[in-house]
Amino acid sequence: MTMTADLATWIEQVIKDFIENSAENTLQNKANERAFDEPLVGFSKGDDPIYESYKTYVGPFHWTPHEIFTQTFKGFSVRPEELTVISWILPQTKATKADNRKQSMYPSDRWARARIYGEEVNVKLRKHVVATLQENGYEALAPMLAPLWEMKKSEPYVIASTWSERHAAYASGLGTFGLCDGLITPRGKAMRAGSVVARIKISPTKRPYTDHQAYCLFFSQGICGKCISRCPVGALSEEGHDKLRCFSHLKPVTADYVKSNYGFDGYGCGLCQTGVPCESKIPTKLDVE
Numbered sequence: 001m002t003m004t005a006d007l008a009t010w011i012e013q014v015i016k017d018f019i020e021n022s023a024e025n026t027l028q029n030k031a032n033e034r035a036f037d038e039p040l041v042g043f044s045k046g047d048d049p050i051y052e053s054y055k056t057y058v059g060p061f062h063w064t065p066h067e068i069f070t071q072t073f074k075g076f077s078v079r080p081e082e083l084t085v086i087s088w089i090l091p092q093t094k095a096t097k098a099d100n101r102k103q104s105m106y107p108s109d110r111w112a113r114a115r116i117y118g119e120e121v122n123v124k125l126r127k128h129v130v131a132t133l134q135e136n137g138y139e140a141l142a143p144m145l146a147p148l149w150e151m152k153k154s155e156p157y158v159i160a161s162t163w164s165e166r167h168a169a170y171a172s173g174l175g176t177f178g179l180c181d182g183l184i185t186p187r188g189k190a191m192r193a194g195s196v197v198a199r200i201k202i203s204p205t206k207r208p209y210t211d212h213q214a215y216c217l218f219f220s221q222g223i224c225g226k227c228i229s230r231c232p233v234g235a236l237s238e239e240g241h242d243k244l245r246c247f248s249h250l251k252p253v254t255a256d257y258v259k260s261n262y263g264f265d266g267y268g269c270g271l272c273q274t275g276v277p278c279e280s281k282i283p284t285k286l287d288v289e
């Protein structure tokens, strides 16, 4: 095993151990159920030109790994090729997906918990990965937790941000985009994603695709479109994802519902991520009736 393979195995284990063994991986419900199943982990290089291309495809404000690293560690001299983006996918549990599959307007209790408390798990995982790397002498940061991270208006995407976890995952070989904008991974689209940028040398994960929509049956084979009919507010069509319509359902509509029915401050939907052929896997035409 090469040294970079050793480091890849080590980091992957740090992430998997946290999700497998940490008491923090919880939906915070009465049964204290876990928020996520076993993660997928991928790596991409800090100087991968794909990150530069996101300035065109997402917006000029989207950071390269080198930009956010040098803005965080000011005065630290580092070359882009010395950096690695560590990206992970946290699949929703069977129970969370099964519950949300039954919904037709609002999120299930578990799904809304996964959106709020699950994301808290994801934040703790980012901090844990950063701390573990730092303790071992590798400077690291989580772009989503950087004080500079912000949402932006973007011409093609309406709303975007200075770092996109799904785009980091795409760059790191973990999946491609679907009609509804979600990332379809080998564990499906019902997931949350996270990432850390570190000064560490790890070989990139091979991207088993060349097209950014390769795993979506609508784009690859002209079939499916099941996510369109799952959307309760008509935010999905053959033209794609109407973000403004989607967001106005999330807040205030689902936020009010979650508060009055489940008793906590939350929101969520994910109907287009569940009850669809790409929910838990890369779909094939056999998955479309």
Ligand code: SF4
Pocket (backbone or CB within 6 Å): 178, 179, 180, 215, 216, 217, 218, 219, 223, 224, 225, 226, 227, 228, 276, 277, 278, 283
């Ligand atoms: S449900 Fe079908 S059309 Fe929608 S993202 Fe998944 S594979 Fe693509």
Ligand code: SF4
Pocket (backbone or CB within 6 Å): 180, 230, 231, 232, 233, 234, 235, 236, 241, 245, 246, 247, 249, 250, 269, 270, 271, 272, 273
């Ligand atoms: S998250 Fe909900 S509202 Fe938004 S596109 Fe998906 S199904 Fe529609």
